Structures are given as structure tokens and as C-alpha cells.
Amino acid sequence: MTPRKGVTSDRKQSRAKAKSASPRPSVPTGRGRTVTEPRPKGATTPGREVLPQMIAVLKKTYPGATCALTHADPLQLLVATILSAQCTDARVNMVTPGLFRKFPTAADFARADLETLAGEIRSTGFFMNKARSILGCCRQLVDRHGGQVPADLDALVALPGVGRKTANVVLGTAFGIAAGVVVDTHVKRLSGRLGLSVETDPEKIEADLMAIVPREDWIAFSHLLILHGRARCDARKPDCAGCEIGALCPKILDRA
Ligand code: SF4
Numbered sequence: 592m593t594p595r596k597g598v599t600s601d602r603k604q605s606r607a608k609a610k611s612a613s614p615r616p617s618v619p620t621g622r623g624r625t626v627t628e629p630r631p632k633g634a635t636t637p638g639r640e641v642l643p644q645m646i647a648v649l650k651k652t653y654p655g656a657t658c659a660l661t662h663a664d665p666l667q668l669l670v671a672t673i674l675s676a677q678c679t680d681a682r683v684n685m686v687t688p689g690l691f692r693k694f695p696t697a698a699d700f701a702r703a704d705l706e707t708l709a710g711e712i713r714s715t716g717f718f719m720n721k722a723r724s725i726l727g728c729c730r731q732l733v734d735r736h737g738g739q740v741p742a743d744l745d746a747l748v749a750l751p752g753v754g755r756k757t758a759n760v761v762l763g764t765a766f767g768i769a770a771g772v773v774v775d776t777h778v779k780r781l782s783g784r785l786g787l788s789v790e791t792d793p794e795k796i797e798a799d800l801m802a803i804v805p806r807e808d809w810i811a812f813s814h815l816l817i818l819h820g821r822a823r824c825d826a827r828k829p830d831c832a833g834c835e836i837g838a839l840c841p842k843i844l845d846r847a
Contacts, residue, residue, distance in 0.1 A: 637841040638786030639803050645785065645839050646808055649815040652835045653822075656814035658764040660684065665740035665765035666732075667691055670700070672757045673724050678715040686715055697738040700729035724752020742766040755794060763810035772800040773813035777820030784824060786841040 638645065650656075659680040662668035667687065674683045690711050694700045700708070709722035728750045732738055740761060741747060747758035756775060762768040772778070774793040778800075782788040788799035804812050823830045829844065831837050 636786050636789060636799075638839070641839045642787065642803055645836050646804070646812065646815070648836050648839070649819060650811070653815055653818045656811060656818050658760065658814065659817075660760075661687060662765070663691075665742075665761055666697055666729075668765045669728070669740050669753070669757065669761050670725055672760045673721055673728070673752050674712055674715045676721070677717055682715055686712055697729040697732040697740075700725055701733045721752070727751030728753060740765070742768060744770045755797065759797075759813075763813075767810070769806055769809040772797050772804060772809050773817075774800070775813070775817060776826075777817045777824075778813050780826060781816045781820050781824055784829070784840065784843050785836075786843050 658668070660668060660671040660675060661684045662671050670690070671683050671687050674686065693711065694703060694708075703726060705719075705722055705726060708726060709718045712718050712721055712725075715721060731750050732740060736746070742762065744755075744758050744762060747753050747761060748755060755771060756773055759771045759773045762770045763773065774782070774797045779791075779793060779796055782796050782800060783791075787803065788796045790796045790799060800812070801809065819836070820826075823834045829842075831840070831842055834840065
């Protein structure tokens with residue numbers, strides 16, 4: 592069927608409008624790549640218009656929001672973040688006090704026996720993979736960084752078992768460096784429900800968030816979404832009726 596001229600023109604105009612209203616700059620991923628792919632057809636991001644109000648309400652709701660992983664230094668936060676994959680922060684916080692007493696430095700982790708380390712972190716799940724990551728990571732810290740955690744995105748993502756999420760957690764919380772936005776399972780889910788990103792890949796979601804969240808809020812923003820995800824916007828049963836940002840949220844629940 593030949594499309595009517597007016598319809599075609601409207602579509603062209605709305606496409607152009609959407610493009611100008613929602614620019615997608617190329618954002619470095621920290622691995623020498625950039626994110627520039629087009630959005631899925633028909634997808635919208637209505638939450639972007641009210642994002643400043645959402646951030647303001649979330650800041651009031653969760654004053655002093657910060658990382659829930661117990662740590663005393665960048666190394667402890669790095670190890671705790673590796674352990675937090677597919678595991679609750681509460682469970683990680685039960686394991687790490689004893690772990691950090693046995694392995695107080697990167698050199699101590701680097702010298703650890705794989706099986707022994709895996710046994711120490713067993714309850715966090717995927718313990719063999721996590722033990723390999725911690726060993727490999729700490730060996731590189733000793734070999735290349737004098738046993739210290741580097742405050743640099745590219746150096747962090749070059750470590751075994753360290754991706755952008757872990758690097759952003761360490762940079763943001765341990766060093767106060769806003770290199771990106773942490774996208775964990777809560778941030779991923781809420782970014783969709785709040786109409787801030789239509790993407791499903793964490794690096795693409797992060798690129799979207801970096802383009803619309805003011806840089807001074809990058810670190811706090813992920814903490815706020817994580818807390819709100821736990822308190823109200825549960826994966827299975829979101830409490831929309833009691834939600835502090837319910838009046839601003841487009842409630843795109845089919846993308847969760
Ligand atoms: S609980 Fe409902 S209203 Fe609140 S952020 Fe989640 S989807 Fe939106």
C-alpha cells in the first residue's frame with residue numbers, strides 16, 4: 592500500500608523531532624568503543640522531561656544515599672563489588688569482615704590459594720569464578736600498580752573480573768570520581784520503568800543516563816535508583832501507589 596503523503600511527512604517530522612529532543616552522543620565505554628546505535632522503533636523516553644524533578648524528590652527521600660557495601664578502602668570496595676555479582680549486599684557484608692581480616696592487602700589476596708579463597712566466599716555464589724577474579728585482579732594490582740587500586744577507568748577495566756559497573760562503583764564511591772553511572776540490576780530496571788532509556792544492554796543504558804543526568808549527580812543517581820528499587824520499585828511488585836515519584840513516573844512496567 593502506498594503511504595499517504597501527509598502521513599509520511601508527519602512520520603519524518605516526528606522522527607526528526609525525536610532525534611533533536613533526545614540526542615545520543617557517542618559515549619566512551621572505557622574499552623575504546625563508543626555507543627551510537629539508533630533507538631528501537633517506536634520506543635519513547637517520557638521520563639527524561641521530568642528527570643530533574645525526579646532527582647530532586649529522590650534526594651529528599653534518600654538523603655545521604657551511598658553504597659551499601661561495607662568497606663574501609665578502595666581495595667575492600669573492589670573485592671566487595673566483585674563479590675556482589677548475583678548476590679545481595681547484605682550477604683556480601685556478612686562475608687567480607689572475616690575475609691578482609693585474613694587478606695588485608697592486595698599482596699595477601701594475590702598469594703592466596705584459589706581453593707581456600709573460594710571456600711571463604713562460598714556463600715556469595717559463583718565462588719570459583721569470583722575467587723579467580725579476585726586472585727587475578729590482585730595479582731595485577733601487585734604487578735602493575737604497586738598493590739594499590741588505580742583511580743582510573745581504563746586501568747580498572749583492564750583488571751581481570753572488573754567491568755564498567757565495578758569500575759564505576761570504585762571510582763565513584765572510593766575516589767569520588769564521576770567517570771560514569773553505575774548500572775546494576777536496579778538501575779537497569781528503573782531506567783526502563785522511569786522512561787529514561789529503552790535499552791537493555793547496561794553499557795547502552797549507561798550511555799543514555801550519562802547524556803541526560805547532570806555529571807555532578809552521576810555518583811548519587813545510581814545510589815538513589817538502587818535504594819528506590821529496593822524500597823518501592825521491586826522487580827515483581829512495584830509499590831506505585833505509595834511511590835514518592837509516582838506522579839512523575841510513566842510506569843513503563845512492561846520493560847522491566
Ligand atoms: S514504583 Fe511504580 S511509580 Fe514508582 S518508580 Fe517504580 S514503576 Fe514508577
